[in-house]
Amino acid sequence: xxxxxxxxxxxxxxxxxxxxxxxxxxxxxxxxxxxxxxxxxxxxxxxxxxxxxxxxxxxxxxxxxxxxxxxxxxxxxxxxxxxxxxxxxxxxxxxxxxxxxxxxxxxxxxxxxxxxxxxxxxxxxxxxxxxxxxxxxxxxxxxxxxxxxxxxxxxxxxxxxxxxxxxxxxxxxxxxxxxxxxxxxxxxxxxxxxxxxxxxxxxxxxxxxxxxxxxxxxxx
Amino acid sequence: xxxxxxxxxxxxxxxxxxxxxxxxxxxxxxxxxxxxxxxxxxxxxxxxxxxxxxxxxxxxxxxxxxxxxxxxxxxxxxxxxxxxxxxxxxxxxxxxxxxxxxxxxxxxxxxxxxxxxxxxxxxxxxxxxxxxxxxxxxxxxxxxxxxxxxxxxxxxxxxxxxxxxxxxxxxxxxxxxxxxxxxxxxxxxxxxxxxxxxxxxxxxxxxxxxxxxxxxxxxxxxxxxxxxxxxxxxxxxxxxxxxxxxxxxxxxxxxxxxxxxxxxxxxxxxxxxxxxxxxxx
Numbered sequence: 461x462x463x464x465x466x467x468x469x470x471x472x473x474x475x476x477x478x479x480x481x482x483x484x485x486x487x488x489x490x491x492x493x494x495x496x497x498x499x500x501x502x503x504x505x506x507x508x509x510x511x512x513x514x515x516x517x518x519x520x521x522x523x524x525x526x527x528x529x530x531x532x533x534x535x536x537x538x539x540x541x542x543x544x545x546x547x548x549x550x551x552x553x554x555x556x557x558x559x560x561x562x563x564x565x566x567x568x569x570x571x572x573x574x575x576x577x578x579x580x581x582x583x584x585x586x587x588x589x590x591x592x593x594x595x596x597x598x599x600x601x602x603x604x605x606x607x608x609x610x611x612x613x614x615x616x617x618x619x620x621x622x623x624x625x626x627x628x629x630x631x632x633x634x635x636x637x638x639x640x641x642x643x644x645x646x647x648x649x650x651x652x653x654x655x656x657x658x659x660x661x662x663x664x665x666x667x668x669x670x671x672x673x674x675x676x677x678x679x680x
Numbered sequence: 681x682x683x684x685x686x687x688x689x690x691x692x693x694x695x696x697x698x699x700x701x702x703x704x705x706x707x708x709x710x711x712x713x714x715x716x717x718x719x720x721x722x723x724x725x726x727x728x729x730x731x732x733x734x735x736x737x738x739x740x741x742x743x744x745x746x747x748x749x750x751x752x753x754x755x756x757x758x759x760x761x762x763x764x765x766x767x768x769x770x771x772x773x774x775x776x777x778x779x780x781x782x783x784x785x786x787x788x789x790x791x792x793x794x795x796x797x798x799x800x801x802x803x804x805x806x807x808x809x810x811x812x813x814x815x816x817x818x819x820x821x822x823x824x825x826x827x828x829x830x831x832x833x834x835x836x837x838x839x840x841x842x843x844x845x846x847x848x849x850x851x852x853x854x855x856x857x858x859x860x861x862x863x864x865x866x867x868x869x870x871x872x873x874x875x876x877x878x879x880x881x882x883x884x885x886x887x888x889x890x891x892x893x894x895x896x897x898x899x900x901x902x903x904x905x906x907x908x909x910x911x912x913x914x915x916x917x918x919x920x921x922x923x924x925x926x927x928x929x930x931x932x933x934x935x936x937x938x939x940x941x942x943x944x945x946x947x948x949x950x951x952x953x954x955x956x957x958x959x960x961x
């Protein structure tokens with residue numbers, strides 16, 4: 461950090477690769493938020509996250525890069541695709557993906573970008589670090605996690621467990637608020653499945669949605 | 681590597697995420713945009729960890745934690761989205777407006793029912809509302825609210841004919857220029873007590889009040905009973921009721937020295953007098 465900062469203009473090879481990956485990541489992210497195809501948005505997200513993993517690799521954060529690939533590209537995007545499927549999103553162009561306040565959102569985003577980029581460039585223009593491999597490897601990071609950061613790690617495990625249980629409780633349809641009161645005398649019996657929960661909505665969505673939970677509960 | 685590069689990339693990604701969160705209607709696309717923003721944070725964390733050469737690897741470990749938290753958030757978020765879709769058959773954020781307050785609120789008819797248990801607040805609000813409306817409407821409002829609220833039930837029939845009396849004049853004039861805040865509170869808080877006051881005030885003859893009312897602005901029908909009731913309530917409730925009266929503070933100041941019932945008819949004193957006289961006559 462105290463070394464004299466090399467000039468920007470002949471960029472090193474690392475910087476060139478980083479910039480290319482950054483352009484790919486930003487372009488893919490822009491497509492994520494502008495595309496008309498819902499499924500394509502998730503697939504562009506894969507590209508964006510993959511390019512970001514490449515950026516992590518160049519920044520010598522190998523372990524983070526592979527975690528990024530495993531969790532974001534592997535799990536999060538698949539989860540999003542499942543969400544898209546389960547909410548019966550239309551395959552193909554859907555014209556109403558953008559709300560009416562698009563222009564305002566663009567203005568806000570441009571203002572945010574302007575402020576952030578200005579501040580960051582002003583603040584870290586002279587920041588330079590040579591990239592040396594090693595400190596981001598799995599060995600270093602693992603010992604760091606399990607020595608220094610073991611308490612946050614354990615707390616995070618509890619958080620993950622809570623999120624897991626919460627997601628299960630939220631998405632199960634055979635657990636209902638009325639189920640606990642069902643034992644009360646005179647209480648209305650809880651609805652059997654999701655079909656009763658959506659009496660006035662479109663009928664083609666609810667029975668097929670409700671069928672997996674009933675099948676699951678029947679299996680138990 | 682210059683740290684500016686990852687920082688600028690992070691700023692760009694974050695802004696794209698902001699745009700996505702604000703501009704998209706599908707909830708899953710909003711979740712994707714949130715993930716973009718989290719990734720922007722991650723790349724900043726990694727870059728600054730590398731730059732500072734942290735021996736504890738705080739930045740990279742925090743990046744891992746953020747990734748884990750993002751996964752947990754996405755799991756719970758998608759579960760919520762699916763639950764919403766199961767109940768509403770839509771994940772369109774613009775159509776999930778059950779918690780919204782606004783002109784296009786579909787549950788407007790339930791508003792009066794919710795007002796009923798809190799007659800004081802309601803009367804204060806009606807006072808604020810009625811400051812701009814014609815006096816006849818105001819009388820109607822108060823009649824309706826009085827019939828709903830417990831305190832105002834007695835008041836509603838007599839209020840329209842409540843005559844102004846001379847006793848209040850002095851107090852009203854002194855009050856008008858000086859204590860705008862208290863006057864606000866008085867004007868609003870007068871409502872609940874007005875119910876008790878007005879049956880008394882209804883008795884004085886209309887003729888005497890009619891002569892004075894047009895000449896002196898602040899003297900609007902101030903029965904003695906109303907005055908006595910309002911004085912303590914001002915102290916009690918100015919702080920509580922302030923917020924409701926802020927918008928109409930100007931009108932309230934005009935309406936200063938009004939009585940319990942006069943305070944509610946904040947604003948156009950001539951109108952109220954006409955109405956009262958009309959009611960009497």
